[in-house]
Amino acid sequence: MARSSTRRGPAPAGPTINDLAQHLGVHKSTISRAMDPARRHLIGSELLARVETAARELGWRPNRAAAALSTGRSRTVGVLLPDITNPVFPPILRGIEDGLDEEGYFALLANTSRPDSRPGGQAAAQAAVERMLAQRVEGFIVATALRDDAWLESLHASGARIVLVNRTSDAKAGRSALPAVTSDDMLGMQLAVDHLVGLGHRRIAHLAGPAYFSTGQARRVGFDRALQTHGLQAAGIVTCGAYSIDAGAEGMRELLAMRPAARSVARSGALTAVVAANDLIALGALQVLHAEGIEVPQQISLIGHNDMPLLDQLRPPLTSVRIQHYEMGLRAARLLLAALQGTPEAASTAVLRPELMVRGSTAAAPGSR
Numbered sequence: 001m002a003r004s005s006t007r008r009g010p011a012p013a014g015p016t017i018n019d020l021a022q023h024l025g026v027h028k029s030t031i032s033r034a035m036d037p038a039r040r041h042l043i044g045s046e047l048l049a050r051v052e053t054a055a056r057e058l059g060w061r062p063n064r065a066a067a068a069l070s071t072g073r074s075r076t077v078g079v080l081l082p083d084i085t086n087p088v089f090p091p092i093l094r095g096i097e098d099g100l101d102e103e104g105y106f107a108l109l110a111n112t113s114r115p116d117s118r119p120g121g122q123a124a125a126q127a128a129v130e131r132m133l134a135q136r137v138e139g140f141i142v143a144t145a146l147r148d149d150a151w152l153e154s155l156h157a158s159g160a161r162i163v164l165v166n167r168t169s170d171a172k173a174g175r176s177a178l179p180a181v182t183s184d185d186m187l188g189m190q191l192a193v194d195h196l197v198g199l200g201h202r203r204i205a206h207l208a209g210p211a212y213f214s215t216g217q218a219r220r221v222g223f224d225r226a227l228q229t230h231g232l233q234a235a236g237i238v239t240c241g242a243y244s245i246d247a248g249a250e251g252m253r254e255l256l257a258m259r260p261a262a263r264s265v266a267r268s269g270a271l272t273a274v275v276a277a278n279d280l281i282a283l284g285a286l287q288v289l290h291a292e293g294i295e296v297p298q299q300i301s302l303i304g305h306n307d308m309p310l311l312d313q314l315r316p317p318l319t320s321v322r323i324q325h326y327e328m329g330l331r332a333a334r335l336l337l338a339a340l341q342g343t344p345e346a347a348s349t350a351v352l353r354p355e356l357m358v359r360g361s362t363a364a365a366p367g368s369r
Contacts, residue, residue, distance in 0.1 A: 184354055278306050
């Protein structure tokens with residue numbers, strides 16, 4: 001038996017600006033000004049409250065596509081993140097969204113899910129940028145940048161407004177590095193090394209991040225410089241292939257092959273502490289140390305970087321360099337909006353101060369207790 005079907009018509013359109021104007025008995029230009037963050041100050045507070053109340057009651061929503069066509073302004077910013085599953089990025093995104101919302105902008109998000117190896121993410125990021133440009137975004141906040149990114153260089157050369165967050169780019173001949181909001185990675189490493197040296201550690205190793213990320217490079221340089229301030233040399237440095245648990249585990253195994261853990265005070269030159277370039281690398285290292293029967297912190301102290309959520313729930317809780325993730329996103333949004341508005345601070349870069357959160361994964365070096 002044939003099944004009958006009925007064709008549904010289009011869903012009824014929502015209320016328009018004309019509907020709101022008729023409902024309130026005002027001209028539609030008044031509604032337009034009230035709904036435009038750049039012009040709403042021209043409307044009295046009492047009338048503005050009436051417009052907002054009526055809009056909620058009638059279920060009115062702004063038609064951003066129509067507004068972009070009529071004004072040339074989409075009030076949309078493209079945000080590129082490398083991996084939204086990394087706990088570092090949600091608070092950065094929340095800060096970006098709050099900063100954009102202050103001026104009536106909103107974020108169009110792309111999660112490029114960069115693979116462990118370098119090549120894959122660049123094509124994904126470039127494809128996301130092309131889609132965003134088709135949506136008439138006014139600028140970009142980029143957390144995916146490598147130190148040398150061809151697609152980013154091309155985007156910048158096109159005149160696009162760009163602010164980097166949690167990353168920096170290398171300066172090129174004829175132009176300075178892009179505006180960025182970052183954490184002070186040098187200071188973060190200094191805080192970590194100072195803490196360990198204060199606990200009596202002298203044989204400290206580093207699990208470095210990928211050198212093609214500015215954070216990997218800066219934290220490695222910061223680690224070396226911090227050791228130099230104490231007259232020490234690294235007990236070992238291994239560059240991890242990614243900011244991931246698996247890469248951290250592989251790096252820790254390589255470190256132990258180079259220099260065994262301090263299982264006994266008598267072992268000359270034994271490794272007593274490790275500073276990891278981020279928390280995911282530190283978690284991988286911790287897994288290997290547990291599997292090898294090496295006690296943390298009794299035999300090896302361990303420090304991460306970023307202070308992502310739930311580190312205090314580990315056993316032992318992980319000491320980590322805390323980064324101001326939310327503030328980083330907020331400042332990046334404000335920096336981009338300043339660039340879009342042509343204000344003097346548009347070309348500036350902000351470097352935020354980190355803080356060391358001391359927990360149970362660090363203790364006095366073996367033999368110094």
